[in-house]
Amino acid sequence: MHIIRLTIDSENFPCQDCYPFNISPIQKTGSLTLHSPITFLIGENGTGKSTLLKAIAHACNIYIWSGISRERYHYNKYEDQLYRYLKVFWNGETVPGSFFGSDSFQNFAHILDEWAASDPGVLTYFGGESLMTKSHGQCNMAYFSSRFKIKGLYLMDEPEAALYPKKQIELVKILRNASRTGYAQFIIATHSPILLAIPEGDILSFDHEKIQRTEYEDTDYFRIFSDFMKDRHAFMKDD
Numbered sequence: 001m002h003i004i005r006l007t008i009d010s011e012n013f014p015c016q017d018c019y020p021f022n023i024s025p026i027q028k029t030g031s032l033t034l035h036s037p038i039t040f041l042i043g044e045n046g047t048g049k050s051t052l053l054k055a056i057a058h059a060c061n062i063y064i065w066s067g068i069s070r071e072r073y074h075y076n077k078y079e080d081q082l083y084r085y086l087k088v089f090w091n092g093e094t095v096p097g098s099f100f101g102s103d104s105f106q107n108f109a110h111i112l113d114e115w116a117a118s119d120p121g122v123l124t125y126f127g128g129e130s131l132m133t134k135s136h137g138q139c140n141m142a143y144f145s146s147r148f149k150i151k152g153l154y155l156m157d158e159p160e161a162a163l164y165p166k167k168q169i170e171l172v173k174i175l176r177n178a179s180r181t182g183y184a185q186f187i188i189a190t191h192s193p194i195l196l197a198i199p200e201g202d203i204l205s206f207d208h209e210k211i212q213r214t215e216y217e218d219t220d221y222f223r224i225f226s227d228f229m230k231d232r233h234a235f236m237k238d239d
Contacts, residue, residue: 002153002185005089006032006056012085020055020082023048029211034187036202037179041189042219043206049189050101050157051082056187057099057155058083064099097153100143102161137162144174151183160192168194176200193221 008029013021020026026048041049057064058080116123140162148154160168176198178184190196196203196216205214216222228235 001034001037001091002095003056003060003088003187004034004091006034007087007089008032009085009087014078014081018078019076020048020051020079023051024209025206025211026052026082028209032204032211034202036200037182037185038175038198038201039187040196040201040203041187041206042191042196042203042214042221047206049206052086053155053157053187053189054080054099055082055086056088057097059086059088060094060097060153062097062099062153062155064101095152096150097155098147099155099157100140100159101157102140102159103157137164137167141167141170144171148174148178148184152185154184154186156186156188156190158190158192159188160190160195165194168192171195172198191221193219193225196221 008026008031010021010027010030013027015021016027023046025043041053043049054064056062140159144159159171163171172195175186175195179186179200188195195201196219201216203214203216203219205212205219207220
C-alpha cells in the first residue's frame with residue numbers, strides 16, 4: 001500500500017455550483033481510507049469517479065497523456081482544479097505512478113512510437129514491441145502486463161473498455177499478482193463486473209450522497225448481470 005488515505009477540503013471549494021465542485025459525492029465526502037492495494041470506484045456516469053481519479057493523479061504528480069487541445073464552446077476554468085483541494089496521505093515514501101485512460105491511451109502509444117524511433121530501448125518497458133502494431137485491446141494488454149512489473153501507484157479509468165471478456169480475466173490475474181507483491185497499488189474506475197469480482201478488491205460506490213464502501217454482491221453490476229444471465233429474454237421485452 002502506497003496511499004492510505006485521501007481528504008477532500010470541500011469547505012474551501014471556490015464554488016459549489018460548478019463542475020467538479022457541484023458533484024455530491026465529492027462535496028459530501030470529507031475523507032476516504034484505502035484498505036486494499038486494489039480499490040475500485042463504481043457508479044453511474046457523471047457521479048465523479050473519473051474526476052476524482054484524475055485529481056489523485058494531479059495531486060501525486062502523475063502525468064495524464066492527452067490529445068491535442070481544441071477550441072471549445074464553453075471553457076470551465078475549474079474543471080481540472082479539484083486536486084488543489086485533495087490531500088494524499090502516503091504510507092511512507094512516495095512512489096512513481098502512471099495514469100491509464102481508455103479514451104487517451106492511444107495518444108500515449110503514438111508518442112511512445114516517436115520515442116522508440118530514436119531510442120528503441122524504451123519499448124522494453126512495454127513488451128519489446130511497438131504498441132502501434134497491435135489492436136486496441138492487444139495494445140492495452142501489452143502495457144498492463146509489462147508496466148505493472150514496476151513498483152508504483154497505478155490509476156486506471158475503465159481499463160476494460162477495449163477488452164474481450166477473456167482478456168478481462170487475464171487482466172484480473174495480472175492485477176492480483178502485481179498487488180500481492182506489495183510494490184503495486186491500483187485505484188480503478190470501472191463498470192466491469194469481471195474486474196469487480198477480484199476478492200481482494202475494495203469497492204467504493206459513488207451512487208450515494210457520500211462515497212460508500214460496498215460489497216460485490218450488493219452492486220448493481222452484480223445484480224443486473226446475474227438477473228440477465230438467469231433470464232435474458234425478460235430483458236428483451238418492451239416496456
